[in-house]
Amino acid sequence: MEYYSIATILIVLSGIFGYINVKFLKLPITIGLMLITIVFTAIVIVIAQFDDTLLVREKEFISSIDFETVLLDIILSFLLFAGALHTNFNQLKVQRWPILAFATFGVSVSTFLVGTIMFYVLQLFGLQISFINCLLFGALISPTDPIAVLGILKDAGAPKKLETKIVGESLFNDGVGVVVFLTIFAIAAKPDAAIEFSEIATLFGQEVIGGIGLGLVIGWITYRLMKSIDNYDVEVILTIATVMGGTMLAHKYHLSAPLAMVTAGLIVGNDTVRDSAMSETTETYVDKFWELIDVLLNTVLFVMIGMEMLVLTLKGDYIYAGLLAIPIILLCRYVSLWLPIKFFAKRLDFVPKTTLIMTWGGLRGGISIALALSLTQEMHRELFLVITYVVVVVSIVGQGLTVEPIIKKLSKQVS
Template identity: 75%
Template sequence: MNDYFFIIAILVILAAAFGYINVRFFKLPNAIGLMLITILFTLGIFAISYFDSTLLDAERYIIRQIDFKSVLLDIMLSFLLFAGALHTNFEQLKVQRWPVLVFSTLGVLVSTFLVGTVVYFMLQIIGLQVQFIYCLLFGALISPTDPIAVLGILKKAGVPKKLETKIVGESLFNDGVGVVIFLTIFQIADLGIANIETLDVAKLFVQEVIGGILLGGALGWITFRLMRSIDDYDIEVIITLAAVMGGTLLAHEFHVSAPLAVVTAGLIIGNDTVRSSAMSATTETYVDKFWELIDILLNTILFVLIGMEMLVLALEGKYILAGLLAIPIVLLCRYASLLLPINFFKKKLNFVPKTNLIMTWGGLRGGISIALALGLTEAMHRDLFLVVTYIVVVFSILVQGLTVGKLVKKIELKYAKTDNQ
């Protein structure tokens, strides 16, 4: 039997089984439940391996056969981001477009440099000698928030719509921007600063970001025109699928950002005006349901994979300490990177109380950070940064994800009492 079919089948079976256990017994948001159950499952396999290593060998075999970075960044990410963008409230996003734009560009850049700098000094203190440029790489891979983790958890947490739009909108775009920043710093680290011109870096950044958005705009417009000219829900669903897959191929061909291209296309196609003029009610239902199913299926597989990635970690004492110290560093740097834009826009737009606190705690990290960490070379201290990233991501999803709802309710309650006094 084909190895790839075997691995996909095992992952889907595990995702279905863990998803069932979560819905039936744990009743946690899918992202949290699946990851928690997979980690417990992997720890259970570790325990059993002391008596019989068959299951551990099988799980290790599956993980070794999967290029997580390639699977997530080149295949899964486009589908997940398109599905997220398709169901994002476009009118709310239009109102919040400037803060979302600043959060997802300037916010990610500032966070990258803050995290990189503080982590550099933290590693020196605990006796790990790592060059500053590699710490910046870690800053770039950990700064983007993950829309895949964010979307499901925020909906369950009951975050106010205006704030949900800011966090989701930011995380949809900052993925693309974060990947571009990471790849730019990666190139500088790989080739050496002496061989890189500042103009080349700026050109690469602009080409990836602007090129991705322009390609996405063109894809969205062509898809809209095609869907408007026919009324056949089967074919229209296939057209949206072709837009994502064709768009990803074109983005790689022209060296522009595929994540930004599919997000832009998804926002255009999901826009209420486009929906009403291009899709019948039946088509709209089928398109939405199809992409919801794709979203749920890939999400479940992704979070099972994140849980299983424990097997590739080099769990050294200093690496674990660095990971634990990185949790407050990443959170404080995110808080600091949002301070200026939030205070600037607060007067012009009606922000909910403690926006910065909720955006910091609700800005979860996920599979994208792990995928980028897996893409580091040995010279870039891959083992160290993979452990640090994994610890931050697990804390983010399990602890922040489980408590963001309580934080929102506590803040709402506090300000409701203040208003009544």
């Protein structure tokens, strides 16, 4: 199927499902769209019991979309830049050390804990999976998804300091999580080959440091170009060029595109840069444009997530393992956050119950599914894809619908 046709169908469905959500369900857009798409897919499956024409067509359509490439190579960069552009840079600067600890130490500890526990849990289902492949699952499921988090936290009413920690962590641990995943993937792909620690350190350093460095450079160049003119049309185009050109460079030189886009977005969105480089009109147009891009791509992404259900191998053991993985992942996240929060609580004013709120507010989303889709058959792709899908759906729907009342309830208890 042609790219234009695929994009057209996705946007038409997003528009229709988005209308249904706003008119009748009135749920947060990420939750509403995914629920409607899952229900739509379930109806197609029921209809297929009598006439499978529509089911066959929909399966062909889903199979024609390279979800991994579309999300990781295209959509993610735009969404991360948009998210970083509207993040409070000054608050982020104050909270930079705990956010850095969450995004590095937290992701690494969670990866190891989830991988280790799942290694033994899967054996209960008679599934003999190697430890390195379980670690791969730990790596792909540990990062919280900035797309899901940003979309749902907007209306959750979290205290600003806490919101900054959750959003900042999700923006950065995404990039770090992808690098950790790629590092473990390289080891798992060559189980019999000796891989030096220096190779792993080089890969990790090149992706992380190189990605942040690229983001700093292209963010600064964008700022200087915007400062030298006063034309909102061209300045909006410059921000688009920053994302597309920066992503292309990151892929070409094997740097972390997510970290580059987050860094560039934070620079361009910084209040100091805004005041010196953007007129009031330009600032309005830049913000509104990226808000629209954010909403559009979010709708397309979560419609795709809902439709992915059609291509899963839904075995009973796989689904049960996915349901069991949910509390395991939440527990491991709580443990991985506890030490950094304890350490920094003496230096920074943390909101009470921060560990609990961040554990429940750390949603999993499309990034985890995209990474699961990149696994090979030897890495038990079908098993981990089903487990990941179950975790993501429960995370977005279950945690997403309850994070707001939980934050409000805990805030009342504290006050």
